[in-house]
Amino acid sequence: MLNFIGLSGVGLGLRTELLDDILEYPSNENIQFLEIAPENWMGMGGNREQVFERLIKKFPIVAHGLSLSLGGPAPLNKKFLADIRVFLEDYKVELYTEHLAYCADTSGYWYDLLPIPATLDTARYVADRIKTVQDILGKRIAIENASTYILPQGTTLPEWEFVAAISELADCALHIDINNVFVNSVNHNFDPQQYLRALDVKRVCYMHMAGHLEDIAPDTGDRLLIDTHGAPVCESVWSLYEFAVSRFGSVPTLLERDLNIPEFSELMPELKRIASIQAADKHITIDADKEKLFQPSILLETENRSRKISDDKKLGYR
């Protein structure tokens, strides 16, 4: 089982509905880490802060952001980013991931993840923004492929080429949501394995598993999968996960369940199934490649480089 940046095994997305169960649950059984959205916990006092402090003493935490709008037209919210950095440092969160999508435009925040056109130009634009984020946070981040229901006008690249290009240009890690790959493969008619084969093995450091909903348009019969996180993982997504582990290794993997949340015990079979697929993984050599992505010396180089660039800019302005 791969183990880097302090993470390995299987995690569960934290939901308020599951808090009591998670706080009571032994930290060495089926859940090795938790994932939270920093937007839901930053700057919170009272009970929420107390609960969070209990959780981080018990489990390693992955921060999975929702509001950065990496693919948006509005400038990056630097104040928000500075707050994220403080949050990650205060709680010693090693891995921060965000969506390859936009959630804010020049009119404001939409509070949901919206698709962006995949072109070489937009790949460069998004990669530049990711580099800025990494410089401000002083940390490599991972970007997650988002589920989409329409192909934005102007799209010229298949999604897998877009994701691969951005990760190379930004020199960032990849967080692959296996359910999202499957959902998009149905919604936009492509081969999900081809998608996974196009990604750089060493960049994939984290995966998501979740359930979805099938929706058929009554008038046209258009079949659409909606990424609800509201149902058990379907067999097609389990098969794709097995393929992903055979390619990327048993990277830390999270089960997401955000709707129709069942009894805590009902999530155990899915958590165990992820663990058993990871246990069957035979990779032993790619661990170091992934670890290297997050080595402090490399991050320091990035930070120094960005400091130098910003110093150069200051000189230029004089």
Next chain:
Amino acid sequence: MSAEISSPGLLQIEAWTKTLSNWISEKELESYQKKHRLAVYRELIRNNIESFLIPVFPIARTLISEAMWEEWVAEFLQSPYRTSPLFRNIAENFLVMLANFPVSRLSPALLQLMRWEWIEMAVAINSAKILRSINGQTLNPSLRIELFDYPVHMIAREGKLLPAQSTVLLAWRDCENNVEAICPDETMLQLILHLASCEEDEQQAHDTWQIITATPSLMQLSQILREKEILL
């Protein structure tokens, strides 16, 4: 939010996001062949916004018709008040939008009830640390003193909006992080306001506490405030 230095990628994204936001906001989706798919985005966005509003305004929501509520949420999505990346700020910004509505669209009583409901949430998550002090002379940092034109704290019990009546309410979080609220009498309110006014001035605070200590009725009142953890 202003545009960054234009690049071909930014121009493409700007063009697309304008198109998508028009599609999401317009009722008719004639310009796109897969209307069903666009409608999914519209529904997801609305449901998400509502999921952050309804828990904050549980009483007000029961007093608002479905049609009016839908109209307000739709208007919020077209408003310039969607300024915060934090979901917990959606309700506050929604209130800012409503505060700009004319009285003909929203009664002041309902607006004030919504403000009171929001304050209860704001006090619950306020980042202040509530710690007992040694001397019991420090005002609880989470304390809010709020003035209303209506008895908003009684609406839940009555199940309807009530006639105007000037009302002061205190809301705070106790040391166990429970949100508490009371309608103080005039003496309690004056004492709290006085203590609040001399918080920054050590000498004035010292003098005030000397007076309180020498006045049995004020001593008794300060003891009540300690029991309620308004004084820590």
